[in-house]
Amino acid sequence: MSEVQEKDNYSANPNQKVYDMPHQTDHEVNVVKIYFAKQVPKMTWETKEETYTVKSGGLVSDVKKKYEKKGRRNIQADKEDSVRLTAKESVKVTWEEEVQAKKADGSPDxxxxxxxxxxxxxxxxxxxxxxxxxxxxxxxxxxxxxxxxxxxxxxxxxxxxxxxxxxxxxxxxxxxxxxxxxxxxxxxxxxxxxxxxxxxxxxxxxxxxxxxxxxxxxxxxxxxxxxxxxxxxxxxxxxxxxxGTPCYCNRNITVDEMIDLIYHLRDKQNYKSKRDSFFNSGKEKITTISITSGKISENRDKIKLFTDEMNAMFKKFDIKTCRRKIHFLGQMYLETISFTYTYESRDSVPDNYKGGVAFQGRGMKQITHDYNYLAYYDYVNNTSHSDTYMKFRSGYESVGECVQNRPKARENGLTEAFYEDLKTYAKNISENLFHAFNSAGWYSTIYKTATIKAMDNGLEDSDVEKVTTAINGGQTNIAERKDYTKWTREFFKYDTECVNK
CATH class of the missing domain: 2.60.40.2550 (Immunoglobulin-like)
Structure with missing residues (x-):
């Protein structure tokens, strides 16, 4: 017996896969488990190497950083990290990369x-x-x-x-x-x-x-x-x-379906440079779902957060049919600039933006104008400041102008201090995932009831125009809105699968 075998404290291979099936016994058939499943690639680590030629100098550690990406590990170079390189000098880099395993016959496992x-x-x-x-x-x-x-x-x-x-x-x-x-x-x-x-x-x-x-x-x-x-x-x-529905009526959209829909829309619009970007742009953003590196399909945890919140919002505001979801997603894709922004990010805004820069577009439906933010604040907090604003305003002045010019409004709670707090509160819609969706669901169903009614009419171009008017007040970017709605309709297979056409 070797010296190693005589020791009783040696460890098993920590990478060894342990199965929970009982030991095989002769003359027995043991039915252990039966379950439904999905097929997933079996992954393994494969050694890779490459010779990198330096363009203009730098450290070996800088070269190694260029090889860092998800699905790689144990990146090594044939020179020490601290070695300073000269132009056209070569470095041999090796690493382990996660790849799909192969069966004995060479087919994917x-x-x-x-x-x-x-x-x-x-x-x-x-x-x-x-x-x-x-x-x-x-x-x-x-x-x-x-x-x-x-x-x-x-x-x-x-x-x-x-x-x-x-x-x-x-x-x-x-x-x-x-x-x-x-x-x-x-x-x-x-x-x-x-x-x-x-x-x-x-x-x-x-x-x-x-x-x-x-x-x-x-x-x-x-x-x-x-x-x-x-x-x-x-x-x-x-x-x-x-x-019991082959379509998207009365059920949640899954994470896999959401990932496939994002790619479907990106590919349809030929959005190559930012194909895997996701809510990573703007001066205000939702960091929990922002994807800045790697593929969208490699960031399932962030897409799950997004999808779960969206499904909860759909349920809360009765956006349950394929038709309503298709309209909502098509319009949201436009409003968020292809699922990359929750904040309009303007340094200056047009004169018609009531309340100015502080109340530009935010959230999944890009709520704009201080009176809309005030109405959402009332909805969430069960207050009635909008009623005060509507009662004491003069003409179509903004909430800010009403606060400044109407003493009666200030006496009833619309004070300068409250208005400043409303500016701070507004950032919830661009920086908080719940409010980004909750504001969009509220706006499309409770606040602007014409939106949900237009969604129920149908999915033709004329219906998209009506939905756009209800959301936007006009026909801004109508061609893109029609395309995004049509492509979402295709992805949903609405014409062949929906049971509530």
Missing amino acids: FDYERIDQAIIKKKVWVVAECQGNSGKLSVEIHENKLTNTENVYDNPVKFLDGETEKSTLEFSINGTLVYAKEITMRPKSDQDVKKLIEKFSKRTEVNAFLFFKAEVKETQDTVIYPDDTHEFLNKENDRFEIK
Whole structure:
């Protein structure tokens, strides 16, 4: 025995992957887990190297910084960091880069990441973790009624394996630990899909919960399940939810969908130089969602913050149909200059900007003018300063002018001190994610009711013009607004997928 083996305090490889599956036992088939998943690339670290030729001098450490980016690590050079380089001198740089792993045959390798919800008509993976060397694992999908009085689906649930409608999946058990199959969550005929969606639409949450029933056949080995029910995903906090709408009505937009929509709009407008920029411009910005480096798809945490807040706003202000969401997103894309600004960032403003520079455009709908900021302040704080302003103002003077010129307004709370505080409060709309969206939802539904009414009319160019007038008071940038609305409509597949056209 070596000296190392005699020691009892040596450590295992910290990078070793540990699986939670039990040890394989002969003459047993152990069905460990069955779940819905999405396929994700299996990543590994690959050594790269490059010779960099210096243009005009500098330190070796400066050269190494040029190679820093997400997905790289352990950047090294063949010279010390402190070495000063001369023009045209070369440095050999090595690093490890994260790349997709390959299978033995050279094809891309994948892992399976468990998901807890999906949408009808979408593709998902059914993954079974099963130990054993013989038999067939048969898997059916069933609906758990939970609080609903009757099923939406006929059990077992029908799905598509390729183009074939099935109600059972079968895996041949052959010693592999993980078995996976991609399916489409829908019956084959469009008529059956329509009937299913109609059943879903009668439910408050427009959803259902699915679970698996498993049986192992054609084996002489002992079969082991987690419990006597042979069911998976049928316990509290373990259930799989499926949304009963193939469109965006009455459901949240997912992070992946939001990322795809951003890229779709950027590519349609040929926005190459800032394709991966996201709310990173302007003198005032929301730092929690600002993306200044790396791809948008590599900053999922920031897109999730954005998407979660947007979904919460949609729900709060009843922006629930595809039509309303398409209009809102198309207009928002224009107002925020392609999802890069929450603040207009002008040093001077036109004379018609009531309140001047302090009350220029902010938020996801670029609220402008001090009287609009005052109305939003009242909405959030349950005050009535707007009523005071409307009562004592003269003509179309601004709130600031009213404060300065109308003693009665000041006596009723519209003081100089309050107006200065309103200027400070205004920055919430450009710097706070909640207020950036909350102000936009309020403006489009409660404050300017003509906006939501115009959204409900339709999605043609004439409808975009009406929505623009309601938001903007005119037809500013109308060509772009029409394009952004049309491209969002295309992404939503409104004409073929929406159930509420």
